[in-house]
Amino acid sequence: xxxxxxxxxxxxISGVLFILALRGLSxxxxxxxxxxxGILGMVIAITVTFLSIGNFSSGxxxxxxxxxxxxxxxxxIAYKIPMTAMPELVAGFHSLVGLxxxxxxxxxxxxxxxxxxxxxxxxxxxxxxxxxxxxxxxAITFSGSIIAFLKLQGIMSGSPITFKGQHPLxxxxxxxxxxxxYLLCSTQSSNFFWALLAISFLIGFLLxxxxxxxxxxxxxxxxxxxxxxxxxxxGFTLENTALIxxxxxxxxxxxxxxxxxxxxxxRSFFNVILGGFGATDQSxxxxxxEQKPVKTGNAEDAAFLMKNASSVIIVPGYGMAVAQAxxxxxxxxxxxxxxxxKVSYAIHPVAGRMPGHMNVLLAEANVPYDxxxxxxxxxxxxxxxxxxxxxxxxxxxxxxxxxDSQSPIYGMPVLDVEKxxxxxxxxxxxxxxxxxxxxxxxxxxxxLMLFADAKKMTEDITKNL
Amino acid sequence: MEIDPFIFRLSIFILSIFIGYYVVWxxxxxxxxxxxSVTNAISSVIIVGAIIAGLAGDSNGIFNTSSIFGFLAISLAAINxxxxxxxxxxxxxxxxxxxxxx
Numbered sequence: 293x294x295x296x297x298x299x300x301x302x303x304x305i306s307g308v309l310f311i312l313a314l315r316g317l318s319x320x321x322x323x324x325x326x327x328x329x330g331i332l333g334m335v336i337a338i339t340v341t342f343l344s345i346g347n348f349s350s351g352x353x354x355x356x357x358x359x360x361x362x363x364x365x366x367x368x369i370a371y372k373i374p375m376t377a378m379p380e381l382v383a384g385f386h387s388l389v390g391l392x393x394x395x396x397x398x399x400x401x402x403x404x405x406x407x408x409x410x411x412x413x414x415x416x417x418x419x420x421x422x423x424x425x426x427x428x429x430x431a432i433t434f435s436g437s438i439i440a441f442l443k444l445q446g447i448m449s450g451s452p453i454t455f456k457g458q459h460p461l462x463x464x465x466x467x468x469x470x471x472x473x474y475l476l477c478s479t480q481s482s483n484f485f486w487a488l489l490a491i492s493f494l495i496g497f498l499l500x501x502x503x504x505x506x507x508x509x510x511x512x513x514x515x516x517x518x519x520x521x522x523x524x525x526x527g528f529t530l531e532n533t534a535l536i537x538x539x540x541x542x543x544x545x546x547x548x549x550x551x552x553x554x555x556x557x558x559r560s561f562f563n564v565i566l567g568g569f570g571a572t573d574q575s576x577x578x579x580x581x582e583q584k585p586v587k588t589g590n591a592e593d594a595a596f597l598m599k600n601a602s603s604v605i606i607v608p609g610y611g612m613a614v615a616q617a618x619x620x621x622x623x624x625x626x627x628x629x630x631x632x633x634k635v636s637y638a639i640h641p642v643a644g645r646m647p648g649h650m651n652v653l654l655a656e657a658n659v660p661y662d663x664x665x666x667x668x669x670x671x672x673x674x675x676x677x678x679x680x681x682x683x684x685x686x687x688x689x690x691x692x693x694x695x696d697s698q699s700p701i702y703g704m705p706v707l708d709v710e711k712x713x714x715x716x717x718x719x720x721x722x723x724x725x726x727x728x729x730x731x732x733x734x735x736x737x738x739x740l741m742l743f744a745d746a747k748k749m750t751e752d753i754t755k756n757l
Numbered sequence: 758m759e760i761d762p763f764i765f766r767l768s769i770f771i772l773s774i775f776i777g778y779y780v781v782w783x784x785x786x787x788x789x790x791x792x793x794s795v796t797n798a799i800s801s802v803i804i805v806g807a808i809i810a811g812l813a814g815d816s817n818g819i820f821n822t823s824s825i826f827g828f829l830a831i832s833l834a835a836i837n838x839x840x841x842x843x844x845x846x847x848x849x850x851x852x853x854x855x856x857x858x859x
Contacts, residue, residue: 324850363838365840370847402823
């Protein structure tokens, strides 16, 4: 058994290692070392917990058994999961953090002596408040992430679910959370504790159902942030430095990612959270646009254009992930490069269903990361580029965001694809993108539409090169 | 008058938010997905609470309602710890630089 002071120092060390783990992610070279720091921090935290309890009785065996069961499941998932399913995986993992926080809070509420928080029925007020916050945020994270998971997995429709009185209902539930917490603290009655958990699960569910599929990058980041705040709440209850530091890190990380995603869509955080975007915009797009002529082409035309180009920029989007076209795309690019054509990739901040989604897919297909550029880095290059190859992206290239102040996406940063000498658009049909608006780019003189499955089209182009 | 230990924890918390803010802004956007999976893994350090809860069974036995929730939380957190770190490692291993002379 080690002293409380010594274990506190070790928890601090593991907190510092977690900071270094995130710091490592500032560049791909240092990131692997960062991940190692993270693992080390976790090993230290777990070992110190064992040593500080110092109770190597039969209960200890069960701890190891449950640890092993979880570990095996986790390792199995980590090796089996395809990279395209990363958003679902992350959402699923968030739900587990949330549920674990809820369970720890329940456990601490039922047996406060084990955590030095007082005795059942007279838990220290401060601890009870911290516990309630941890439990409520954990429950919201859990049910919210489950909905996000179901939407991403396609089990639940990605379209927003809205109903009358939604916002007043949510507001009412949020107020009742505060009221129930107050009642719990003043009466210490377990009924209020269970009620708090129940309404927190409910609000998590209600908060996420009105948010549409393409807003998932914001939702996932937000739930990431929540899982951090839940951990921090529990950290305060347990008076554990490692948990407090980690909770704060994860909480602010998720908040920053949400901010970046919102900025990428030029929408305010509240606008996303209140949901329902894209459901009411149908009437805005004028009917006359459908008559406009569109130039369509096939793989041979596309191959011809690219063969005669000296530079090509690839713009991938969610459609590429859906079609699993990243490997076929890499092969096409390899062929282009053999013909001395300069190829780079342009990634919009909200491309895909989670932050950095496209980068991971391209990395999986062995695309070197120094050929992949962010919007600000590459946007000026479109003007000097011969061909833009847009694969599975739509709204992020729509010039209406710059020119049409009536457009719902006006002000959103977009890739200046239209400045290229010619634009190739791989798409399954002329249907508007997520935002429900038409893309003027489809009707431009220098645009060639390639209507096909992204993977098949890319393979056909490679054959024709 | 002595300062409540809560204030010290609050200070750690607030300062950590600032550290998180600056550290995360310096994360390159191409690594945002690994960032999410690794933050997932490290927030599962909540397992320390789960272990304490699991080992808090009374003299009548290892399992009581409180410790069962602890044991379940251990498994949930362990899925995240192993899954989170391993999948991050798998992703990071894929990020390669351009080979020279290609």
